[in-house]
Amino acid sequence: MLINEIASNINAQIHCIEGNENIDITKAFTSDLMSDVLTIEDSDVVLITGLANIQTIRTADMADIRCIILGRNKHPSSEMLELAEDIGITVLVCPLTLFHISGILYNKGINPILIK
Amino acid sequence: MKFEYKVQGGNFSKAGYASSDLKKILKQLNVNPAIIKRVVVALYEAEVNIVAHAYNGTITIDIDDKQVRIVLEDQGPGIPSIEQAMQKGFSTASPHVREMGFGAGMGLPNIKKNADVMNITSKVNVGTTVEIINYI
Ligand SMILES: Nc1ncnc2c1ncn2[C@@H]1O[C@H](COP(=O)(O)OP(=O)(O)OP(=O)(O)O)[C@@H](O)[C@H]1O
Ligand SMILES: [Mg+2]
Numbered sequence: 678m679l680i681n682e683i684a685s686n687i688n689a690q691i692h693c694i695e696g697n698e699n700i701d702i703t704k705a706f707t708s709d710l711m712s713d714v715l716t717i718e719d720s721d722v723v724l725i726t727g728l729a730n731i732q733t734i735r736t737a738d739m740a741d742i743r744c745i746i747l748g749r750n751k752h753p754s755s756e757m758l759e760l761a762e763d764i765g766i767t768v769l770v771c772p773l774t775l776f777h778i779s780g781i782l783y784n785k786g787i788n789p790i791l792i793k
Numbered sequence: 794m795k796f797e798y799k800v801q802g803g804n805f806s807k808a809g810y811a812s813s814d815l816k817k818i819l820k821q822l823n824v825n826p827a828i829i830k831r832v833v834v835a836l837y838e839a840e841v842n843i844v845a846h847a848y849n850g851t852i853t854i855d856i857d858d859k860q861v862r863i864v865l866e867d868q869g870p871g872i873p874s875i876e877q878a879m880q881k882g883f884s885t886a887s888p889h890v891r892e893m894g895f896g897a898g899m900g901l902p903n904i905k906k907n908a909d910v911m912n913i914t915s916k917v918n919v920g921t922t923v924e925i926i927n928y929i
Contacts (some may be wrong), residue, residue: 711894715834716903728894731840735809736894738816741830756806771883784838 678702678787680744680767683723686785687748687778689771692753693762696741704788707779711736721788725778729753734760734768743767748775794818796823798852800843802869808844810851812837814859824929830863831907832927838900838907839923843867845890847921856929859863860909864926872915879905879913 680700684691700721707725708714714724714736723744724737729751737745745761746769747753753761753768761768771778783789796818798811812833819829835853845851847869855862872878879901886896905911910926 691903710897712897712899712903715838715897718853730893731806732808732893732895734812739809739812739830739833771816786869 678782678785680723680769681780683746683787684769684777687769687771687773687781689769691764692758692768693768694767695762696765697767700743702744702787704790705779705782706790707775714742715741717742717790719792722790723782723787725775725782727751727766727775729757729786730755731760733757734764736765737766738764744769746778748778749774795872796854796856796857798854799868799911800840800850800852800865802844802846802848802850802867807843808841809837811840811854814874815854815863817854817897819861819929823894828929832863832925832929835904835907835911835927836863838904839863839865839925841895842923843869845886845893845895846870847877850920855888859928861929865923866867868882868920871917871921872913873917875913875915879894883890 702723703721705723709728725746744767750772810895849866850867853864861884863920881902884898890896908925912924
């Protein structure tokens with residue numbers, strides 16, 4: 678699913694989409710625990726999180742995650758958006774809860790990551 | 794090629810700077826993306842450990858045509874039992890570190906998983922040294 682479609686499915690605001698318009702997201706991972714995010718081996722993953730700080734962006738970068746959804750209207754700081762823009766990570770800001778976002782995307786065919 | 798970075802304990806806003814930089818360098822060198830991910834995840838975990846658990850540290854990165862060798866040396870409290878610290882779930886992270894999304898006790902095992910070679914030595918009240926080698 679394209680990031681634009683994800684955004685319209687969950688009524689999210691889009692930041693820093695440039696260059697990521699054609700990424701096909703196939704999986705999602707919901708977590709506030711960056712330690713867990715760093716163990717993901719899958720690709721084309723969207724991260725759904727309630728943790729809005731600079732390490733959310735850094736962690737996504739290291740884990741090769743190109744799109745982050747911030748749930749419950751957690752707003753990214755300008756520092757976060759500058760870093761996201763610089764490394765090419767799209768940030769979606771969504772009013773829904775993490776559970777709700779996860780449920781909608783699961784229903785639309787987005788898969789969980791593989792657990793090893 | 795050799796690179797050096799300073800890391801400040803407690804400063805989460807800068808944590809990951811060296812890892813991001815290394816990612817860019819390895820991309821420019823056309824290293825296999827799967828290997829890049831292993832290297833930078835291992836480095837990032839070790840970098841965050843200095844920020845989360847130590848006072849300050851130095852990262853030295855050596856890249857040649859065969860391998861990336863990273864040494865992280867910190868001044869800090871050290872690790873009393875490395876065997877215990879290497880267990881999944883063991884963590885002494887402060888509430889502040891947990892608020893930042895870390896402190897699950899997953900970092901050292903994750904470095905071990907992603908590095909081709911990992912060596913760790915530590916002296917209580919002096920500091921910790923982590924060596925990470927990945928073949929490229
Ligand atoms: N550089 C260091 N200096 C002092 N203690 C350390 C250092 N690195 C790790 N430790 C000790 O080892 C424990 C386990 O480290 P590990 O990286 O596995 O987990 P964590 O940092 O607590 O949490 P996570 O990495 O999941 O965010 C730490 O909680 C800490 O007690
Ligand atoms: Mg750690």
